[in-house]
Amino acid sequence: MLIGVTMGDANGVGPEIILKSFTNGKLKERFVVIGDYSILSFANEYLGYNASLKRIDSPDDIDKDHLNVLDLNILAKDDLTIGKISKKVGYASIVYVERATKMALEGKLDGIVTLPINKSAVRLTYPNFTGHTEFIAELCGEKDYTMMLASDRLIVTHISTHVSLRDAIEMVKKENVYRIIVLTYNTLKRFMDNPKIAVAGLNPHAGEDSAFGEEDAKEIRPAVEKAKEEGIDVDGPIPPDTVFWKAYNGLYSAVVCMYHDQGHIPVKLLDFEGGVNITIGLKIVRTSVDHGTAYDIAYKGIASTKSFENAFNFAIKLVKGK
Structure with missing residues (x-):
């Protein structure tokens, strides 16, 4: 090597x-x-x-x-x-x-x-x-790639990275979410057995039945269901204010995040140097x-x-x- x-x-x-x-x-x-x-x-x-x-x-x-x-x-x-x-x-x-x-x-x-x-x-x-x-x-x-941030404490991937927050919201589409779930799963399988993935919601409380935005119900959930049908162990959308706690405590192997800072902030908070x-x-x-x-x-x-x-x-x- x-x-x-x-x-x-x-x-x-x-x-x-x-x-x-x-x-x-x-x-x-x-x-x-x-x-x-x-x-x-x-x-x-x-x-x-x-x-x-x-x-x-x-x-x-x-x-x-x-x-x-x-x-x-x-x-x-x-x-x-x-x-x-x-x-x-x-x-x-x-x-x-x-x-x-x-x-x-x-x-x-x-x-x-x-x-x-x-x-x-x-x-x-x-x-x-x-x-x-x-x-x-x-x-x-x-063109089919994304960023994964990994530490001993938390692993995240992103639907979008170096774009404005306004543009990032527009990129939360079923096909993009599904694609990143699959990329995340295939990567995790290279170094762990039976990975389980969480998908973070975009809006507060993952939209709360579309009360705070429709993206979670119309774009994220269908992507998660499609991935499940193909045998991927994945849950979501999970409210962003709880999903990282769940992953940190071992309930999930990685979290698919909707935009740059949603994933970067928890990883850097938990393991800034590593x-x-x-x-x-x-x-x-x-x-x-x-x-x-x-x-x-x-x-x-x-x-x-x-x-x-x-x-x-x-x-x-x-x-x-x-």
């Missing part, structure tokens, strides 16, 4: 997270960093990690005793503006993702783990950029940290590695469950 790790925005915490996890022996499977050797070398010296780095040109050159870096040679140390947005650094960060994704599609990597990029920095080159998930899905030629972002429905395995570039603490050696290590281990779990 070989996992590709993208270095992330060089002005943020990505480089130090890789170095810290490697030197602490937390990465138990073969991996290669796709990024810039010069940046990791500088961070290694600056922060005193003393990791043994190796610049490689191909996955065939990997040495198990070193931190192997597939050097794209885009950035030099002088390009760093630590803790600040940079057009060149933003451009480099998305090139790392593009290279890793293409390598995975070509079968050269078994899965990829992405460290954080800064959307504003990337938009200085690509104004319409919306995020990692959408970018990778487009490279994979996929959450993992997984793109489901792709041809490849892709996981990511569930935090940003953290410019304010970059290159101080204090960034938490928990989310990255969880993302790395989750990628291994998904690859093994293929």
Whole structure:
């Protein structure tokens, strides 16, 4: 097995997270960093990690005793503006993702783990950029995908992510809800037996017999019933103010959420440092940290590695469950 790790925005915490996890022996499977050797070398010296780095040109050159870096040679140390947005650094960060994704599609990597990029920095080159998930899905030629957030305490998926709340409500349609239920179920089956899914309602009290909106009755419930008919163990719509408590206490394996914040808020509340972002429905395995570039603490050696290590281990779990 070989996992590709993208270095992330060089002005943020990505480089130090890789170095810290490697030197602490937390990465138990073969991996290669796709990024810039010069940046990791500088961070290694600056922060005193003393990791043994190796610049490689191909996955065939990997040495198990070193931190192997597939050097794209885009950035030099002088390009760093630590803790600040940079057009060149933003451009480099998305090139790392593009290279890793293409390598995975070509079968050269078994899965990829992405460290954080800064959307504003990337938009200085690509104004319409919306995020990692959408970018990778487009490279994979996929339209049927979504974001899963996972931690030891709660797993959620989403009908919509990076759209306005007004647009998110419009996307709560029977076909979309059914599609995400199926994607969620198929992903859960890769690493657990007999998954049971909850589907959150959209409106207060899941509409309360359409007193507070008709979407729950007209769009969500028919999607749940269709999934049940196909043998999926799923309940819903369940009022959003109780569904996460039920999942947290083991009644459900995951919750299908109607919009971005409905799912993100409970996961981040329960496990802010340890959450993992997984793109489901792709041809490849892709996981990511569930935090940003953290410019304010970059290159101080204090960034938490928990989310990255969880993302790395989750990628291994998904690859093994293929």
